[in-house]
Amino acid sequence: MALCTLEAVTKDYAMGEVRVPALQGVSVQIEAGEFTAFAGPSGSGKTTLLNLVGLLDVPTTGTVRMEGQDVKALSGHALGRLRARRIGFIFQSFNLIPVLTAFENVELALRLAGEHGPDNGDRVRKALVDVGLERFMDRRPSQMSGGQQQRVAIARALVKRPALVIADEPTANLDSKNGEAILEDMRRMNVEHGATFIFSTHDKMVIEHASRVVHIMDGKVLQDERRTPRPLPPRPPANGTPGDGTAA
Amino acid sequence: MLVVRLALRNASRNVRRTALTALTVLLGTMLLVVGMSWVRGIFGQFQAEAARSTGHVRVTTQAWAEREQLQPLYENIPRTAPLVQRLERVEGVSAVHPRLQLGVLASKDGGELGDTLALVVGAPLAYHRDVLGLPERVAQGAWFDEDPQVAGKQALVGRALAREMALSPGDKAIFLGRTQDGSMSDVAFTVVGIVDTGNVLYDKQVYVDLERTRWMADIPEGALEVLVYGEDYQAAEELQAQVALALADPGLAAELALAPDARLIAQAWSQREPWASALKLVNAIVGIVIGCIVFITALGVLNTMLMSVLERTGEIGVLRAMGLGTAGVLALFVVEALVISTVGGAVGASLGSGLAIALQGVGVDLGGAASNLPDTMPVNRVLHPLWSPDLAVSAFLLGLVMAVVGSSTPALRATRIQPVQAMRARR
Ligand SMILES: Nc1ncnc2c1ncn2[C@@H]1O[C@H](COP(=O)(O)OP(=O)(O)O)[C@@H](O)[C@H]1O
Ligand SMILES: [Mg+2]
Numbered sequence: 279m280a281l282c283t284l285e286a287v288t289k290d291y292a293m294g295e296v297r298v299p300a301l302q303g304v305s306v307q308i309e310a311g312e313f314t315a316f317a318g319p320s321g322s323g324k325t326t327l328l329n330l331v332g333l334l335d336v337p338t339t340g341t342v343r344m345e346g347q348d349v350k351a352l353s354g355h356a357l358g359r360l361r362a363r364r365i366g367f368i369f370q371s372f373n374l375i376p377v378l379t380a381f382e383n384v385e386l387a388l389r390l391a392g393e394h395g396p397d398n399g400d401r402v403r404k405a406l407v408d409v410g411l412e413r414f415m416d417r418r419p420s421q422m423s424g425g426q427q428q429r430v431a432i433a434r435a436l437v438k439r440p441a442l443v444i445a446d447e448p449t450a451n452l453d454s455k456n457g458e459a460i461l462e463d464m465r466r467m468n469v470e471h472g473a474t475f476i477f478s479t480h481d482k483m484v485i486e487h488a489s490r491v492v493h494i495m496d497g498k499v500l501q502d503e504r505r506t507p508r509p510l511p512p513r514p515p516a517n518g519t520p521g522d523g524t525a526a
Numbered sequence: 527m528l529v530v531r532l533a534l535r536n537a538s539r540n541v542r543r544t545a546l547t548a549l550t551v552l553l554g555t556m557l558l559v560v561g562m563s564w565v566r567g568i569f570g571q572f573q574a575e576a577a578r579s580t581g582h583v584r585v586t587t588q589a590w591a592e593r594e595q596l597q598p599l600y601e602n603i604p605r606t607a608p609l610v611q612r613l614e615r616v617e618g619v620s621a622v623h624p625r626l627q628l629g630v631l632a633s634k635d636g637g638e639l640g641d642t643l644a645l646v647v648g649a650p651l652a653y654h655r656d657v658l659g660l661p662e663r664v665a666q667g668a669w670f671d672e673d674p675q676v677a678g679k680q681a682l683v684g685r686a687l688a689r690e691m692a693l694s695p696g697d698k699a700i701f702l703g704r705t706q707d708g709s710m711s712d713v714a715f716t717v718v719g720i721v722d723t724g725n726v727l728y729d730k731q732v733y734v735d736l737e738r739t740r741w742m743a744d745i746p747e748g749a750l751e752v753l754v755y756g757e758d759y760q761a762a763e764e765l766q767a768q769v770a771l772a773l774a775d776p777g778l779a780a781e782l783a784l785a786p787d788a789r790l791i792a793q794a795w796s797q798r799e800p801w802a803s804a805l806k807l808v809n810a811i812v813g814i815v816i817g818c819i820v821f822i823t824a825l826g827v828l829n830t831m832l833m834s835v836l837e838r839t840g841e842i843g844v845l846r847a848m849g850l851g852t853a854g855v856l857a858l859f860v861v862e863a864l865v866i867s868t869v870g871g872a873v874g875a876s877l878g879s880g881l882a883i884a885l886q887g888v889g890v891d892l893g894g895a896a897s898n899l900p901d902t903m904p905v906n907r908v909l910h911p912l913w914s915p916d917l918a919v920s921a922f923l924l925g926l927v928m929a930v931v932g933s934s935t936p937a938l939r940a941t942r943i944q945p946v947q948a949m950r951a952r953r
Contacts, residue, residue, distance in 0.1 A: 325949050334847055334945040355851060361945070362849020373844045373951050377535035389528050390849040446949055 279346050281441060281474055282308040282331055287340030289326050289497075300326040301337070302497040308476060310441070313468045313507065315485050316478040318494035324478035325446050327494065331476055332365055332444040333357050345441065362390045366435025368445035368464075368477075372427040374419040380406060380430045381415040384437050391438040405433035409463050425456035429463060436467055443467075445477035449484055461487045465510055529854050533861035540834070544866055547830040551870030551925045552877070554823030558921035559878025560885075560911070561815065567886070567912035569808050574759060575725060577795040578657060581623075581753030582762040583769045584798070585609065588789045590750055597629055599706040603790070604748040604783040616772050618756045618765050623653040624749035626739040628703045632732070634691050635698035635714065642691055646701055646732045648739025648749075651677065657755065660721050660733060667695025667719030670735070678735045681715035685722045686729040693717050701732070705744035713742045724908065748783075754792075762794035820928050827932025831863055835936045840951025842940050847948035852941045859940055863933030864926060871925025875918040882913035 289301040300323045308314060308331070316324045329335040330342050333349055342349045344364070349357065366387070374383045384402045406415055409429035419427050428448060435443050445464065449457030465487055467473050477484075485491055486508045493500040537544055586594075590601040603609065606624040613622045625648065632644040647654075651670055654660045660682060661669050670677040683693055693699060695717050702712045715734060723729050740746055756765040769792040784790070795801055835842070842855060850858075889910040 329946050329949055332847070334949065358846070358849045358851055358945075361847060367844075367847050367948065369844070369948060369951065371840075371951060373840065373948060375532070375841060375844070377532065377539055382531075386528065386532075387848055390845075 280307040280343075281310045281345060282476075283341075283343040284327075284330065284337075285341040285343075287330060287337040287342060289323075289330065289335070290338045300497055301330075303340070304494075304497070304499055306492060306499065306502070308442075308474065310474050311468070311472055312474055312476075313465060313487070313489040314476045315488035315491045316476065316494055317480065317485050317491050318478075318500075319480055322494045323497040324480075324494055326497075328444050328446050328476065328478055331442070332367060333361050359392075363392065363438065364441045366438065366440040366443040366473075368428070368431045368435050368443065368448045370447040370450045372419070372424065372431050372451070374427055374430055374434070376419050379416050379418055380411060380422070380426075380433075383419075383430055384434045387434045388437055393438065401437055402433075405437040406430070408436075408467070409433050423456075424452050425459060428452060428456075428460050432460070432463055432467065436471065436473060439471070439473075441474060443473055443475045445475065447478055447480075449479065449481065454483065457481070457484065462510060465507070466513070469510065529857045530861055533858050534865055536834070536838075536858070536862050537865045543830050543833060547827055547863070547866045548870035548873075550823055550826030550830070551867040551928055552874035554819055554826075554928055555871045555874030555921040555925040556878035556881070557819055558816065558924055559875055559913070559917055560882050561819070562812070562917050562921065563878075563882035563886070563911035563913040564909075565808070565812050565815075566914075566917070567910045570912050571909070573796075573801070573805075575727075576801050577759035577762060579727070580795050580798065581625075581751070582756050582759050583754040583766045583792050583794050585613070585752040585754065585769065585773065585790055585792050586750060587784070588791045591791055591793065594750075599628075599704065599743050599745070599750070601788070602626075602706060602743075602745050602748045602750050603752065604745065605781070606749045606752055607747065608781045609752055609778070612772055612775075612778070613752065613754055613769060616754075616768050618761075618768055619754055620757055621652075621656065621755040623649050623657065623753045623755075624736060625649040625653065625751045625753055626736060626743060626745065626749040627751075628701075628739050628743055630701040630703040630732075632687070632691060633700050633702075634693060635700055642687070644687055644701070644730070644732055646681075646703070646734055646739060646742075648734050648736045648742075650736050653753070654682070654733050657753075658723070658728070658733070660723070663721040663723050664719040665722040667717065670718060674735075678738055679714075679716060680718035680734070682719050682721050682733040683717050684729040684731045684733075685720055686726075687732065688717070688720045693720070695719055699732075701742070703742055705742070707744070711742050711744070713738060759795065762796055766792050766794035766797065816924065820924055820931065823925075823928040824932035827863055827867070827929055828935050831859055831933045831936040832939070834862075835859065835940045838940075839943055839947055842943045843945055843947025843949075843951055846943060846945040855941045855943075856937045859937035860930060860933050863929040867925050867929035871922045871929075874925060875922040878921060879913060879918045882911045882917075885911050886913055 284304055284306045287301055287304045291298040291300055304327065316327055318324055330337055333344060375386065378386060381402055384405055385398060388398050388401065406412060409432050411426060411429055414422060414426055449460055452460060461484055464475055468475050479485060489507050490504045492502050587601050587603060590598065610622045610624060613619055627648065628646045630644055630646050632642045665685060670680050681699065697717045698714055699717055700712055700714050705711045754769055773790045773792055796805060889908045891908045
C-alpha cells in the first residue's frame with residue numbers, strides 16, 4: 279500500500295471574485311522510504327501540493343489518502359492528531375518557536391504527538407545529536423545561525439518517528455554550503471531511519487539528492503522520474519562545521 | 527503544562543507590550559480598590575449612622591410607621607416600660623431606648639415666637655450618651671446636670687441650629703409643639719451645651735430628656751418608638767426576627783395599654799425606607815461601576831493581546847500544523863493574559879490598598895457643601911474611605927476576570943488561524 283496517494287486532485291484559491299486554479303488534476307503516489315522532490319518554478323503549485331500531502335489543507339476536488347485512509351472523512355481535530363503523530367514539517371523559514379530553546383522546540387513536537395514517556399528527554403537529545411547540535415540544545419532560535427535552526431527543525435520533525443516528513447523549500451533561506459549540509463542531514467535520516475521525505479525546491483543542486491523527482495508546472499505534473507541520488511558523503515564530525523555559528 | 531510554559535515565555539517576550547497590558551490591569555484593579563473602599567466608606571458610614579439614629583430595630587405601632595411624616599402623636603405606645611423590660615431580655619439585644627421626637631417651632635427666649643423649625647429628640651440620657659456619644663461632642667457649655675430635676679429642664683442644641691438661632695449655653699429657648707390630642711404645648715429649656723456632632727442631620731436637632739417630651743406631648747408613660755440595638759448593625763434583620771417573636775405575646779397589648787385595634791411592628795433599619803431602596807440603588811450603582819471598570823480594562827487587554835495574536839499568526843499556524851488543538855490555542859492566550867494580570871492585579875491591588883489606607887487616615891472634608899444637604903440625611907461632614915483586605919482580594923480576582931474577558935476575543939481569533947498559515951509564515 280502506498281503511504282500517500284493523490285487522485286485527480288485540484289485546488290482553487292479564491293482571490294476576491296477571481297478563482298486561481300493552483301492545482302489542475304494531480305495524481306501522485308508516494309511510497310514509504312522515498313526521498314521525493316517536487317520540482318518546479320515559483321508559483322507552479324509546489325507548496326499547495328505539500329499542503330495537501332501534509333494534511334494541512336483539503337483539495338477542492340479529488341481524493342487524498344494517507345496510509346489508505348481518505349482524509350475527507352476526517353474532522354479538523356482528527357486531522358490535527360494525525361499530523362501530530364504521523365507527519366513532520368520542515369519549513370522554508372525554519373519557523374521554530376522563538377521563545378523555546380532548541381531542546382524545548384524538539385520536545386514540543388513529542389508532547390504534541392501525545393508522547394509523555396520517561397525517555398522523552400533522551401529521545402530529544404538523540405535527535406539533536408543526530409543533526410550535530412549537542413552543544414546548542416539550550417540556545418534559542420535567535421542565538422543560532424540559519425543552518426543550525428533548520429537542523430533543529432529537522433530534529434523536531436523526526437523526533438516522533440513520523441511516517442512522512444514534509445519540507446517546503448528547506449534550503450531556500452540558506453547559503454549553498456548550509457543548504458547542502460541540510461540536504462545531507464535529511465538524506466541521512468532517510469537512509470538510516472527509513473523516514474519518507476517529500477520536499478519542494480526549484481534548485482538544480484538540491485534535486486540531485488532526490489531518489490524521485492516530480493516536475494510540476496502550472497499546477498500539473500509534467501514528469502515523474504526516478505533516479506539514483508548523489509552518494510552521501512561520510513558523516514561529518516560532531517558539532518557541525520566551523521563557521522556554522524555565524525552564518526544566517 | 528506545555529501550554530502554560532509556552533504562555534509564560536510568551537508573556538516575557540515583548541516587554542513593552544506586556545508592561546502595557548499589566549499596567550492596564552494594574553490601573554483597573556487600583557481603581558477598583560480605591561473606588562470600592564470609598565463606596566464602602568461613604569455608604570457604610572451612611573448606613574451605620576442610619577442604624578444608629580433609627581435603631582438597629584425599631585418597634586412602633588403599625589399606624590405610626592405608616593404615617594410617621596404626619597406625626598400622628600396619638601398613634602403612640604402608651605406605656606413603654608414593660609416593653610423595654612421584655613426586649614432587654616431578648617437574645618442579642620444590647621440596649622433598648624424609648625424615644626419621643628417632636629417637631630417644634632423654636633425660638634430664643636425674648637425673640638420672635640416660632641422662628642425656626644426644629645426636631646426635639648426626647649430619650650433617656652443614656653441614649654444621648656451611649657448611642658449618640660454626645661458627651662464627647664459638647665463643643666461649648668456642658669453635659670446635662672447630675673440632678674435629674676435640673677437635667678430635665680436642660681437641652682443640648684446642635685451646632686447648626688444654635689448658630690441659626692444665635693443660642694449660647696445659658697440661654698433660654700422656647701419650643702412650641704403639640705400634645706397628642708392636638709392642643710398647643712410650649713416648653714422652655716435652658717441651653718446647657720452646644721454639640722458639634724460632625725453630622726449634618728444631628729447638628730440641626732435638640733436633645734432633651736424623655737420625660738420632658740412626654741410631658742410636652744402629654745404621653746406620660748409612653749413613647750412613639752422603642753429603639754433596639756444589637757452588637758452589629760449589619761445583623762439587624764436577624765435581630766428583627768427575634769424582636770418580632772417577643773412582640774407576638776398576646777398578653778403584651780394589655781400591659782402596654784394599647785388601643786384594641788393597635789398593633790406593634792418591628793422593623794430593621796435596612797427594611798425601612800429610604801434605606802431599603804437606597805441600599806438596592808447603591809448596590810446597583812456599584813455593580814454598574816465595577817462592570818464599567820472591568821469592561822474598560824478588558825478592552826485594554828483585548829487590544830494588546832490582539833496585537834500579539836496578529837503578530838504570531840505564522841507561529842500559531844506552525845503549532846496548529848504540529849497538532850495543537852483549538853483548546854490549546856485558546857489556553858495559550860488566556861493563560862498568557864492571566865499571568866500578566868496576576869502581576870498587574872497584585873501590584874494594582876497593593877497600590878490601591880496603600881492609597882485607600884492613606885486616604886482613610888486623612889479623609890475628605892465636605893465643608894460647606896454638606897450643610898446644604900437635606901435635613902433627613904445623616905451625612906458626616908468628613909468622609910473617609912473604608913479599606914479592608916477582602917476589597918483587595920476582590921479587586922485582584924476581578925483583575926483576573928478582566929484578563930479572561932479581554933483575552934477571550936483575541937484567543938478565539940487565534941483559533942481561527944489555519945494550519946496552512948505555517949507554510950506561509952515568514953520572519
Ligand atoms: N492563499 C492563496 N490565495 C490565493 N492564491 C494562492 C494562494 N496560495 C497560492 N496561491 C496561488 O497558487 C499558485 C500556486 O502557488 P504555490 O503553491 O505557492 O506555488 P509554489 O509553492 O510552487 O511557489 C500561485 O499562482 C499562487 O499565486
Ligand atoms: Mg512555495
